[in-house]
Amino acid sequence: MNERADLIVVGDVYTVDAARSWARAVAIHNGRIVAVGTEADVRERVGTAEVIFGACIVPGFQDAHIHAAFAGRIRRHVDLEGLHDVDDYLARIREHADAHPDEAWIVGGGWYAPVFGGDGPDRHQLDAIVPDRPVFLMNTDTHAAWVNTRALELAGITAGTPDPWDGYYVREANGMPTGCLQEGTAYSFWSDRVPADTVEDWMESVRVAQRHLHALGITAWQDAWVRPDLLKAYRELEDLHELSMHVVTSLWWDRHRGPEQIEELVEQREWGTGGRVNAGTVKIMLDGCPESATGSMLEPYEGHFGQEHDRGLQFVEEGALTEAVVRLDALGFQIHQHALGDRSFRAALDAVEAARAANGWNDARHHIAHLQLPDPVDIPRMRPLGVVANMQPYWACPDPATETLTRPRVGSRADRLYAIGDVVRSGAVLAMGSDWPVTTPNVFEQMQVAVTRQVIGHPDGPILDASQRITLAQALAAFTRGSAFVNHDDDGGSIVEGMRADLAVLDRNPFAGSVHEIAETNVTSTIASGHVVFGA
Numbered sequence: 178m179n180e181r182a183d184l185i186v187v188g189d190v191y192t193v194d195a196a197r198s199w200a201r202a203v204a205i206h207n208g209r210i211v212a213v214g215t216e217a218d219v220r221e222r223v224g225t226a227e228v229i230f231g232a233c234i235v236p237g238f239q240d241a242h243i244h245a246a247f248a249g250r251i252r253r254h255v256d257l258e259g260l261h262d263v264d265d266y267l268a269r270i271r272e273h274a275d276a277h278p279d280e281a282w283i284v285g286g287g288w289y290a291p292v293f294g295g296d297g298p299d300r301h302q303l304d305a306i307v308p309d310r311p312v313f314l315m316n317t318d319t320h321a322a323w324v325n326t327r328a329l330e331l332a333g334i335t336a337g338t339p340d341p342w343d344g345y346y347v348r349e350a351n352g353m354p355t356g357c358l359q360e361g362t363a364y365s366f367w368s369d370r371v372p373a374d375t376v377e378d379w380m381e382s383v384r385v386a387q388r389h390l391h392a393l394g395i396t397a398w399q400d401a402w403v404r405p406d407l408l409k410a411y412r413e414l415e416d417l418h419e420l421s422m423h424v425v426t427s428l429w430w431d432r433h434r435g436p437e438q439i440e441e442l443v444e445q446r447e448w449g450t451g452g453r454v455n456a457g458t459v460k461i462m463l464d465g466c467p468e469s470a471t472g473s474m475l476e477p478y479e480g481h482f483g484q485e486h487d488r489g490l491q492f493v494e495e496g497a498l499t500e501a502v503v504r505l506d507a508l509g510f511q512i513h514q515h516a517l518g519d520r521s522f523r524a525a526l527d528a529v530e531a532a533r534a535a536n537g538w539n540d541a542r543h544h545i546a547h548l549q550l551p552d553p554v555d556i557p558r559m560r561p562l563g564v565v566a567n568m569q570p571y572w573a574c575p576d577p578a579t580e581t582l583t584r585p586r587v588g589s590r591a592d593r594l595y596a597i598g599d600v601v602r603s604g605a606v607l608a609m610g611s612d613w614p615v616t617t618p619n620v621f622e623q624m625q626v627a628v629t630r631q632v633i634g635h636p637d638g639p640i641l642d643a644s645q646r647i648t649l650a651q652a653l654a655a656f657t658r659g660s661a662f663v664n665h666d667d668d669g670g671s672i673v674e675g676m677r678a679d680l681a682v683l684d685r686n687p688f689a690g691s692v693h694e695i696a697e698t699n700v701t702s703t704i705a706s707g708h709v710v711f712g713a
């Protein structure tokens with residue numbers, strides 16, 4: 178092996194450095210980038226080495242909000258992702274149940290609410306194919322679950338079971354739950370009723386996710402929902418040298434408890450952090466989502482949705498939230514708040530403002546994820562508070578979730594959906610993530626939607642507010658430098674000499690050609706810490 182370079186990568190190199198400059202070759206040695214420049218210049222400096230050619234080379238992508246382990250888990254069980262038909266769902270569930278006669282529970286996920294329309298899926302559909310074993314399937318956005326009658330029986334859920342404060346059962350006329358569980362009813366069913374995954378199960382789920390994400394050019398992620406068993410799995414994989422991703426684990430804030438859990442989070446950060454794993458983040462989920470009228474809004478939902486759900490669900494009330502954020506900030510945690518509605522977004526900013534007032538400025542890089550419907554007056558507050566906008570651009574188009582679920586529930590407020598352009602213009606740092614398994618982890622598909630605000634494959638179709646489009650350069654910077662910033666990964670996100678060698682090699686230059694072709698870009702090789710982890 179050459180002593181000056183292990184590998185040279187040649188193609189149009191988009192460095193995502195401060196100048197957003199282009200180069201033609203990158204040399205890698207001992208996991209780091211040792212030369213960037215023209216091909217002749219790089220070869221002269223490092224001599225000969227193995228060479229990979231690509232049409233375009235970009236920094237390894239970082240997904241700033243993903244449920245990678247959970248998505249890997251679904252892929253190992255009943256995976257409904259990519260199907261868009263109830264009969265196809267049922268066929269796949271039956272196939273899995275038949276192939277696994279010894280599984281006591283049939284679990285999985287990936288169903289898409291608009292496929293069912295109206296009140297969502299129904300337990301009788303599952304009873305017809307799996308009558309004797311419990312079935313539990315999360316939907317794509319993981320805010321709802323579909324269960325069969327056997328599962329409800331085992332859980333003792335009947336017409337007389339009241340709704341909890343943080344969710345609801347969709348019910349038949351006689352009060353009996355239909356089998357569609359919303360928000361807190363879905364979470365508590367999963368955590369209290371479905372047999373828990375072991376650390377070994379989680380390790381296998383992370384392995385599956387890591388393989389899939391490396392194939393998409395992703396080299397780092399922030400897992401947005403990590404409880405101790407999953408944190409152990411990440412640590413174990415790191416100790417076994419099986420983790421090639423850099424991972425930030427957002428430790429789960431239990432909304433059913435208060436500040437007494439902070440001590441446990443400090444302990445988890447302590448034993449969880451090391452090597453490629455950074456456990457210094459706490460995730461606080463403030464609300465549900467407007468698609469099911471559970472996002473927390475300043476004003477009631479429209480019409481009968483408002484009568485049934487008023488202003489939605491605020492999972493952590495403002496006073497308790499501020500107390501938690503001020504204390505976690507003082508302890509040096511990064512706080513990752515999930516806020517979709519305008520009330521929850523304002524509460525999230527108010528809490529950070531209180532923390533800044535109490536503890537002064539720090540480099541915690543707090544972020545708010547989703548920003549589906551912020552009040553426009555709140556967007557300019559992020560930059561002075563040092564709050565990063567963590568956005569999921571694939572949702573910013575007139576897809577069925579927007580048009581058939583969100584718009585009827587929020588009315589004219591839909592005019593301010595996903596104001597990514599306003600975020601960029603405000604000067605706030607923009608990071609991006611897929612929220613996989615909610616939607617695709619394919620970065621090129623997500624970036625095309627950020628640029629066009631149209632459904633992929635419909636270049637002449639409707640646009641979700643053209644004034645909020647951003648450029649490909651802005652989207653690509655968000656998925657690399659922006660997400661690396663929020664991941665506290667100052668060694669990643671750019672192709673610059675001295676930085677860690679995380680690269681994605683592409684089969685075409687996404688800046689060439691039409692914006693409607695961005696999603697057609699494929700990753701041919703992925704390099705993480707100087708090692709080829711996908712492709713040739």
Ligand SMILES: [Zn+2]
Nearest residue numbers: 242244401612
């Ligand atoms: Zn999420």
